[in-house]
Amino acid sequence: VANSLxxxxxxxxxxxxxxxxxxxxxxxxxxxxxxxxxxxxxxxxVQEIFIELWRSASRYDEAIGSEATFVTMIARRCLVNRFRxxxxxxxxxxxxxxxxxxxxxxxxxxxxxxxxxxxAEEMRRLRPEQQAVLKMSIYDGLSHDAIxxxxxxxxxxxxxxxxxxxxxxREAMSGAIQDGAKEGTP
Amino acid sequence: xxxxxxxxxxxxxxxxxxxxxxxxxxxxxxxELQKLSAQFPDVDSEEFERLAAAIDLSLGPGVAVPLPAALxxxxxxxxxxxxxxxxxxxxxxxxxxRGASPPRSRxxxxxxxxAACLLLALxxxxxxxxxxxxxxxxxxxxxxxxxxxxxxxxxxxxxxNSSAQGDIAWSDTAQRGFMRLSGLPMNDPRREQYQxxxxxxxxxxxxPIDGGVFDIARAGEVIVPIRAAIRxxxxxxxxxxxxxxxxxxxxxxxxxxxxGEVPNAMVN
Numbered sequence: 001v002a003n004s005l006x007x008x009x010x011x012x013x014x015x016x017x018x019x020x021x022x023x024x025x026x027x028x029x030x031x032x033x034x035x036x037x038x039x040x041x042x043x044x045x046v047q048e049i050f051i052e053l054w055r056s057a058s059r060y061d062e063a064i065g066s067e068a069t070f071v072t073m074i075a076r077r078c079l080v081n082r083f084r085x086x087x088x089x090x091x092x093x094x095x096x097x098x099x100x101x102x103x104x105x106x107x108x109x110x111x112x113x114x115x116x117x118x119x120a121e122e123m124r125r126l127r128p129e130q131q132a133v134l135k136m137s138i139y140d141g142l143s144h145d146a147i148x149x150x151x152x153x154x155x156x157x158x159x160x161x162x163x164x165x166x167x168x169x170r171e172a173m174s175g176a177i178q179d180g181a182k183e184g185t186p
Numbered sequence: 187x188x189x190x191x192x193x194x195x196x197x198x199x200x201x202x203x204x205x206x207x208x209x210x211x212x213x214x215x216x217x218e219l220q221k222l223s224a225q226f227p228d229v230d231s232e233e234f235e236r237l238a239a240a241i242d243l244s245l246g247p248g249v250a251v252p253l254p255a256a257l258x259x260x261x262x263x264x265x266x267x268x269x270x271x272x273x274x275x276x277x278x279x280x281x282x283x284r285g286a287s288p289p290r291s292r293x294x295x296x297x298x299x300x301a302a303c304l305l306l307a308l309x310x311x312x313x314x315x316x317x318x319x320x321x322x323x324x325x326x327x328x329x330x331x332x333x334x335x336x337x338x339x340x341x342x343x344x345x346x347n348s349s350a351q352g353d354i355a356w357s358d359t360a361q362r363g364f365m366r367l368s369g370l371p372m373n374d375p376r377r378e379q380y381q382x383x384x385x386x387x388x389x390x391x392x393x394p395i396d397g398g399v400f401d402i403a404r405a406g407e408v409i410v411p412i413r414a415a416i417r418x419x420x421x422x423x424x425x426x427x428x429x430x431x432x433x434x435x436x437x438x439x440x441x442x443x444x445x446g447e448v449p450n451a452m453v454n
Contacts, residue, residue, distance in 0.1 A: 012269045021261050025253035031242075033251070043257055048415070050261050054268045065236050072239035073232065080210045081435050082416065119237075120244040137208040138238045139245040144209050162208040163201060166234055173237070 006067050010058035020057075021050065024071045031072065035079040035141055045082055049075045066115050122169045130165035133158055196226055200234075207234035213392060213436040220434060323409040327364040331355050337421055339446040341367075350444055354424050356384075356412060363412035365426075370402045370443060373428070380426055380443070381433045382412060387420035392436075394425070399433035423447050 005023065008016035028049045029042070036042035053074050060070050123131055132151065136142045142150070144158040151158070199222040202215055211219060223231050253261070330336055341352040349369035356363030365382065373379060382397030389395060398413035428441040 014266075014269065017265045017269065018262065021253070021258060021265065025258055025261065026251055029253045029257070030246070030251055043260075044416075046253070046257060047261055047264055051264060051268060054265060064230075065240070068243060069236055069239045072242055073235050076239055076242065077235060115240055116244045119240040123241060123244060134208065134241060135245055138241050159205065159209075163204045166204045166207060166237060167200070169241070170233065170237055 004060060004062050004067065006053075006057040006060040006070065007062075009054065010060075017054070020053070024053075024068070027068065027071060028075050031075045031079065035083065045079055048082060049078045052078050069115060118173065119169065122172045125172070126165050126168060127161075129153075130161045130168070133161040134165045137162055195222060196229065198222060199226055199229060203229075203231060203234040207238035216434070216436050217438050220430065220438070224430070323364065323411065326411075327355055327366065327409055330357060330360065330362060330364065333357055333360060335359050337363075337448050339424060339448050341365075341424065341426070341444040341446040343369075343444060344442050348443065352444060354412070354446055356418075356421055356424075358418055358421060361414060361417060363414075365400075365410045365412060366407065367402070367410065367426075367444075368407040370426075372402050372404065375401045375431055377431065378428050379431055379433060381429045381437065383425045383427065383437060384412075384414055384418050384421060385423035385425070386418050387422050394423075394437075396433065396435070397424070399429070421448050 005016055005020055009020050025046075028046050032042040032045040032049065036045055053071060056074055060067065065073075123134070126134070129151070133147055136147045136150065137144070144155055144162075147158045148155045199219070202211065202219040202222065205211060205215065206219065219231075223229065331338065336355055336357045339354045339356070341350075341354060343350045350367070351369050352365060352367035354363060354365050370380065379399045379401055381399050383394040384397045385391055385394045395418055396415040398410075398415075400410045402408060424444075424446045425439070425442055426444040427437045427439060428443060429437060
């Protein structure tokens with residue numbers, strides 16, 4: 001019997017499906033709100049995210065990441081594709097303040113703690129400009145053009161910072177480099 | 187294998203993976219990524235997207251807003267609908283599930299084994315009661331055709347030597363539709379899958395709407411439900427392409443097998 005919630009979902013286990021909606025609904029909704037221009041878009045995006053999750057659940061591999069990371073990856077891909085098909089980048093847009101913003105609790109802190117804490121630590125070790133570009137692109141959803149304007153640097157430099165930052169974190173997460181051994185830790 | 191390929195190609199693949207994770211890719215870059223991914227099947231193509239997801243989580247507040255009750259109910263209802271679909275797969279057509287990847291987990295294989303047993307149990311019953319094909323899908327298609335403002339479009343083969351043919355019934359109003367196909371070669375879903383594209387008057391023709399990935403699992407006529415990725419408002423054309431397993435976001439359109447333009451006269 002699969003222990004992972006997502007692998008149980010992949011078998012069509014209806015209890016697991018409801019648990020999955022319960023556990024990750026808030027996460028999907030938070031991401032959709034952050035990447036959507038209006039509540040209607042966010043509603044549609046959440047439904048699309050879950051359909052994609054049902055389709056992809058069997059690909060989840062607990063050896064390479066947490067379920068929350070997998071769900072976030074699927075959600076981000078949906079959101080990027082969705083807004084690309086609508087011919088616009090998923091620029092961050094704040095939704096109206098009357099939307100519910102009640103904090104319901106941590107996203108499974110036990111599961112996430114280790115992986116996310118390590119990533120956060122590696123982010124802190126990046127050069128400030130790499131941190132800034134990754135935050136603006138990944139979290140704020142800004143295009144490289146918008147980042148270039150915001151930071152007053154060329155487009156190519158934006159891409160370079162993003163790539164170097166991601167490569168460094170990738171190497172660090174795979175244990176391939178020693179702290180500060182490459183690229184001059186600030 | 188990757189060691190036979192220039193290292194610069196693998197470096198470029200990693201750059202594109204990083205760019206996709208950080209910014210998304212243009213259609214040309216997406217094509218390039220697909221081609222390079224095919225050259226380096228041992229590269230984990232999701233690695234940077236996973237990293238970006240973990241970075242996203244690390245930058246967030248670590249808390250979630252609740253899913254509104256009405257939306258939660260809709261998600262549950264969609265889930266019930268989604269997981270009731272495998273019955274359609276038992277009828278010889280792998281249902282169009284957009285972006286679906288070949289099933290790999292043991293759990294999924296177990297489900298497939300159970301489904302296969304059920305198929306065997308049902309096969310005689312179906313044969314006794316029904317002509318080849320899926321009666322419920324055929325009936326659903328007929329019911330759709332009876333609705334007002336349904337587009338019925340013949341599909342034309344692009345290869346004169348092919349025996350592929352079919353038609354599409356689609357309703358912009360109901361956002362539902364069916365492909366009726368015959369003569370398409372059966373595909374190995376581990377190698378390639380068919381994908382439907384819907385061209386919309388209000389959509390950039392370079393980026394048609396994904397209508398779902400599907401397989402042809404047997405000879406003869408098959409009916410495949412259409413699953414549009416986003417709302418279709420004014421259909422102008424349909425195209426069926428052959429793509430890598432799971433389908434693609436933007437097709438290179440290198441292997442178009444059937445095409446159908448929507449003449450106004452075909453709208454009920």
